[in-house]
Amino acid sequence: MGEALPEPQASGSLEGIRVVELGQLIAGPFCGQLLGDMGAEVVKIEPPGAGDPMRAWGQGERPTWWRVIARNKYSVAADLKTRPGQELVRRLAGQADILIENFRPGTLEKWSLDPAELMAGNPRLIVVRVSGYGQFGPYAARAGFGGIAEAMGGWRKIVGERDRPPARMGISIGDTLAATYGCMGALAALHERSKSGRGQLVDVALYESVLQVMEGLIPEWAIAGHKRERTGSTLPGIAPSNVYSCRDGEFLIGANQDSVFVRLCAAMKRPDLATDERYRSHAARGRNQQELDRVINAWTRQFKVAELESLMIEHGVPAGRILDAEDMLADPHFAAREAIVTVEDPELGPVPMQGAFPKLTRTPSRVRRPAPSVVGQDTDEIRQRWLGD
Structure with a gap:
């Protein structure tokens, strides 16, 4: 008989860590989701009115993707193009451990939210910057999306049938990989900060996030002269x-x-x-x-x-x-491991979704609160708790 596992704590591993999320759509918000699942308090800054475009993304009359990517977050409304909105973000950044953004390089600087200045005001701040091509280099100023990064990073070239055009995987893998590396970088920076007391920038390029998982693609060509091509459902040379x-x-x-x-x-x-x-x-x-x-x-x-x-x-x-999704919801292994959990949403009622992952025994990640249903619904609460307003 092995030793009994310790009782899990109510809060996650990142309890007490404060995160400001300025990103929108997928890469920045998924990074925020991962940190929130681990127990961080994530304040999502949304433009007043429509909010993050993710609120309208997904299938069906009442899209549900937002319920996954915005779980464990608080919504604060702020127009980053105005001085009041910028001032609010500066004050929140002064109280935060991590700030996430996934705008085109130079955008924060244009909005008087230069990360260097934010970090000067809060030397412990870690800033995760996610962009198509990174914060420097010949392509840095270009607009970039996950699909373009998948093409540049080599993914699209090898996905699909040999006699057909490159195929899409079916999910936004470039964005989610970049978000995952952004989360990884933030955790590494938190660990280093525990020794130095100082934050730092985490520069994540979408195309490099794809490149990282391309296995031996580069040396196979450079050393062996082998260029990987599309092979459909087979893995060449690996059979059956x-x-x-x-x-x-x-x-x-x-x-x-x-x-x-x-x-x-x-x-x-x-x-x-x-x-x-x-x-x-x-x-x-x-x-x-x-x-x-x-x-x-x-x-x-x-x-x-x-x-x-x-x-x-x-x-x-x-x-x-x-x-497929129907199969997963009926599968006993998914149920036993809580790979799928049901979250009570104030608008939709019970919403099944993927559970928090990876699994830690003492400080498990989990869904503690549903996605904010109203843009800016938590503005007053966060201003009071974080800023004392």
């Missing part, structure tokens, strides 16, 4: 590892390791495949990938997804269903 057809859907199998491939062959009742010269080694399977995929696909088509899943579990082969 693909999506295979069933009678009622698709199923993903990853059995490229030699010992796992032997187990797959046993499940298929084709032990001969494991000793076939074309497939007996990792390198051989890579050379004969298409032929092997055809053999496996002909076999999987005999089964329903549930039947094939049972076979893979029985033989210890890594495999899984390709889930």
